[in-house]
Amino acid sequence: KIYRAVGASSLSPSDPSLTYALVGTATTTVPPLTYDDSVLSIKNNLKTQKAFYKVSALDYCPHESQQSSGAAATCLFSGNLVVSPMAGTGGGDITLSMSISGGSDPSYIGRVHITRDSDGYGPPDVTFPSLSGTPSTATWAQTANDTGVYTLYWEAENQRGCIASATTSYTRSNSLPCKLTASAAVLAPSSGTPKTNRLSLNLTNTYSKGLDINKITVSWTNPGTRHIGEIQLPTGTSYCGPGANKLSPAVCTPLFLAPRINPGATNGTLNVWDASVAGETITLQYDFTDSTSLPGTCTFCVSPSQAITVSSSGSCP
Structure with a gap:
């Protein structure tokens, strides 16, 4: 049986504040003995926390052994997130670009969350239904009174729910860069x-x-x-x-x-x-x-x- 807890990255797997709950049963009978855990339900937690696991043995009676010592796990994400703009100043419609360099996971999706530092104003989140090595683009459209410094939180997610992220800053002004x-x-x-x-x-x-x-x-x-x-x-x-x-x-x-x-x-x-x-x-x-x-x-x-x-x-x- 597979037990999982979610907690701060600084915690030890044996920390008493962690609560391990059953998430599944591994039925593999030949090496390697593995269990592929879906972390979709905790993916937002994993932006700032870690998942910890314990396992137990189960026979056909069924008798269950004591749980093993805990271990922290990482969510495997293949490739590097490439985003644009990384920084800059300008007004008007701004092209947002995301891609995955060197990725080998079966699929990726992307999101961008944009907020103005002064008051939290921003457009609806931008979604990229599919990411690859070729940049996917979207337009951050000009609106009235949209000047200011913005923080852009970029996130790419693979089919396991594992996430790579980046944060950039952009200053919207009342003039266009060279077009x-x-x-x-x-x-x-x-x-x-x-x-x-x-x-x-x-x-x-x-x-x-x-x-x-x-x-x-x-x-x-x-x-x-x-x-x-x-x-x-x-x-x-x-x-x-x-x-x-x-x-x-x-x-x-x-x-x-x-x-x-x-x-x-x-x-x-x-x-x-x-x-x-x-x-x-x-x-x-x-x-x-x-x-x-x-x-x-x-x-x-x-x-x-x-x-x-x-x-x-x-x-x-």
């Missing part, structure tokens, strides 16, 4: 007069809402007397100029309505100078608002080789 990616920068043409004075690239909206590009600021390493004459966004549609003739840093706002990049969409953009900008590091700053008027900024650095990096400081080396 654009930039790619495929090309400086052209390679010949003619002027040459290498046209920088094209692609902007992709990675956010769940449309982004209106309200201002573009372009600067380059050695301002000199070069002017930027036109910015197109999307390519083929003038954002400012032609004939803008702006020195670095060149601040441009749209001639008419701010162009919108829809969720998941990619728009080309083109920057045109009156002289070559070869060898320059070019800084492109895009100020945007989402469809609920929440603001954000992205700053991209385009190196002389047209490699693109994201600047977290708002400036480029």
Whole structure:
């Protein structure tokens, strides 16, 4: 027979405060002599406590032996819990991600409990019906008056009811983090007069809402007397100029309505100078608002080789 008690992790299995109760009978007749205990009824206790076990022998009469000495058990969970975001600051809709790295258990489910530190406010718990090595995602949606510091309690449970958990912190603000990616920068043409004075690239909206590009600021390493004459966004549609003739840093706002990049969409953009900008590091700053008027900024650095990096400081080396 199998007897189980639940108590503080610091307790000895023989501590008199532990109450052992019968949970089942093992009927295995060949080695290894095992009993697979379902801990679903005590899984919440096991977040902070341990399960302790004693066994006894039973014959067919039935006569039962004295109970064995107690032993503490651990709940076996295969793999490591991987969560995102681990930390950060930003507003708007936030993508929550969970996965299990290196897991070999038959199945996993996941949950996230979110509360604001100041008053306990938070959204309903987020549930992931199935977890694997591939991240599962859900959206922590923006709501009114949701700014503040939040604690996120992440929990993954395998088919035995064994749990792996993690706790992270996130600060909700009144602005969005960068929600654009930039790619495929090309400086052209390679010949003619002027040459290498046209920088094209692609902007992709990675956010769940449309982004209106309200201002573009372009600067380059050695301002000199070069002017930027036109910015197109999307390519083929003038954002400012032609004939803008702006020195670095060149601040441009749209001639008419701010162009919108829809969720998941990619728009080309083109920057045109009156002289070559070869060898320059070019800084492109895009100020945007989402469809609920929440603001954000992205700053991209385009190196002389047209490699693109994201600047977290708002400036480029």
